[in-house]
Structures are given as structure tokens and as C-alpha cells.
Amino acid sequence: MRIFLAVTLLALSGIASGLESALPAAQQQPAPRQSLLSDMRSAIASGQPATARAHAARLLDLGHPKEAVNWLAALDDASPLKLRLRLHAGLVKPDAAIARARARAAKGGGAEWWRVLADAAEKGGDGTLAVEAQEQLLDAGEPAAELWQAYDREARAAANQHKLLAGDDAAWLELARRPAVRPARSRALLAYLSRHAADRETRLRAQVRHVHSLQQGSLERAAVQVYERYLKNG
Numbered sequence: 001m002r003i004f005l006a007v008t009l010l011a012l013s014g015i016a017s018g019l020e021s022a023l024p025a026a027q028q029q030p031a032p033r034q035s036l037l038s039d040m041r042s043a044i045a046s047g048q049p050a051t052a053r054a055h056a057a058r059l060l061d062l063g064h065p066k067e068a069v070n071w072l073a074a075l076d077d078a079s080p081l082k083l084r085l086r087l088h089a090g091l092v093k094p095d096a097a098i099a100r101a102r103a104r105a106a107k108g109g110g111a112e113w114w115r116v117l118a119d120a121a122e123k124g125g126d127g128t129l130a131v132e133a134q135e136q137l138l139d140a141g142e143p144a145a146e147l148w149q150a151y152d153r154e155a156r157a158a159a160n161q162h163k164l165l166a167g168d169d170a171a172w173l174e175l176a177r178r179p180a181v182r183p184a185r186s187r188a189l190l191a192y193l194s195r196h197a198a199d200r201e202t203r204l205r206a207q208v209r210h211v212h213s214l215q216q217g218s219l220e221r222a223a224v225q226v227y228e229r230y231l232k233n234g
Contacts (some may be wrong), residue, residue, distance in 0.1 A: 026149075055093035058079055059118075060088065080104070081111035084119055094124030104130070111140035118146070127154035132184040135214070145225070155192035158185055158205065169197045188211050191226075 018020060059068035066089035072089070075082040083100060086092045101116040118133035120126075130150045138144035155172075158164075158181070164171045175181060176189040190213065193206035207227065214223035 002175075033099070040129070053079070053081055053131035056085065060084060065089070080109070082115050084116050087116065087119055087123065093233065094120040094126075098124065098126075098129070106138075111137055111142045114140065115142070127157050127188075128185045131188050135184065135187070135217075135219055135222050138225055139219045141221070151188045153189035154185055158189055166205050167198060169193060169202050172197075176206075183217055185212060 010169050036093060055218035056068045056071045056075070059065070065085070069085050069089040072085050077224065080101065081098055085092065087097045097116055097120040101113045101120065105113040105117065112132045114136040118130060118137065121129035121133055127150065131147070134144045134147035134150050138147060158175060159166070159172060160204065162175055162176065172189055172193055176185075176186045176193075181189075187210055190206045194203050194210055196204060197203045211223045211227070214220070214226070
């Protein structure tokens with residue numbers, strides 16, 4: 001009920017046509033790389049492995065895998081962070097990382113396994129999994145800054161695969177409805193249309209279906225938060 005109230009408020013706020021300008025804000029300015037490396041050395045030297053792990057993860061998130069992999073030996077072999085580092089170092093292939101992380105995530109292993117899946121999906125070129133992983137991260141209350149970019153990439157890939165023309169919103173909606181289309185890919189199409197469809201009615205219809213699909217996938221928190229910024233700015 002809360003989700004559909006949110007959608008109703010979205011419609012009443014009159015911002016359906018302005019979603020393009022309301023994409024998630026940029027993340028805070030990252031800490032300098034050298035500062036993180038220094039902090040990691042200090043954390044390990046002072047017997048604070050948890051702090052060192054946090055810094056290693058931050059280096060990965062900032063796009064510095066070469067520096068982060070220097071700390072492989074300090075990590076637990078069974079940890080998701082070590083698997084992420086091995087993936088970025090080329091020591092494990094994306095398919096193998098996906099298989100292991102999916103198995104652990106299915107057993108309630110925690111959001112960090114979805115972070116592994118997000119990285120492996122990007123390296124392996126699996127756009128549908130990239131969307132799924134970002135949605136799961138958002139639902140777990142984790143940063144999911146790449147979600148809307150993943151939606152756009154996957155929607156365009158689906159349209160290209162099925163030879164749909166840009167601007168043929170009805171055909172994109174019809175593709176999203178097909179039972180054979182995986183839910184994450186369907187939501188990517190709906191999310192894309194919610195911002196880029198030519199008319200307001202189609203944008204709003206796509207928003208409603210997008211939110212409902214998240215709810216059906218037991219991603220209620222994500223369903224609320226994915227449009228939360230739009231509601232606040234309405």
C-alpha cells in the first residue's frame with residue numbers, strides 16, 4: 001500500500017516529466033588514494049584488519065584495483081572482498097565468481113556478495129545481472145550508484161537485440177511485458193521509459209509497472225527508494 005501511495009504522490013507532484021534531472025546525486029568526493037593506502041598500512045600494523053578491509057573495499061569502489069589487490073594476503077580466503085579482489089586481479093574468471101557469489105547470496109550471505117556479482121557482471125558483460133545486483137544492493141540499504149546507468153544500458157541492449165526503434169515506446173512496453181523477458185531486464189525497460197518516453201502518460205505507466213515489479217520481486221525497500229529522490233524534489 002505504501003508503494004502505491006508513493007506512486008500516486010509522484011503523479012500528483014507533477015514531476016513525471018522531469019525525471020531526467022533527478023537522477024541519484026553523485027557520491028561524496030572520495031578520499032585521496034594515497035591517504036587510503038596510508039590508512040590501510042596503519043590499520044594492519046595496529047592490528048585492525050576490519051579497518052584495512054574497509055579501506056581495500058573503498059579503493060575498489062574508487063576504481064583503484066591495482067592498489068587494492070596488494071592487500072589480498074591480509075584477507076580471509078572465504079570473504080566476499082577477497083573474491084572481488086581476485087576478480088579484479090584476473091585470478092578468477094567472472095563466471096566462476098558469479099557461481100560462487102550467487103550460491104552464497106542465495107543462502108543469505110549478505111550484501112557484499114551482491115557487490116561481487118555487480119563487479120563480475122560488469123566484467124562479464126552481463127547487463128541483466130548488473131541490474132539485478134544493483135537492485136539487491138539498494139534493497140539492502142547499500143550504495144547502488146550505478147543502478148540507473150545499468151537500467152539505461154540494459155534497456156538499450158534489449159531494444160537493440162529485438163531491433164526496436166528509439167522512440168517506439170509502445171514496442172518497448174510490449175517487450176517489457178513478455179513472460180520470456182527476465183524480470184530485471186523488464187524493469188530496465190520500464191525504468192528507461194519512465195524517464196525517456198515521449199508522453200507523460202507512458203512515463204507514468206512505466207513508473208507504476210516498474211515499482212510493482214520490484215514489489216513482486218520482494219524488493220519493497222528498493223521500490224520505495226528508487227524514486228524517493230523524485231518524491232522529495234516534487
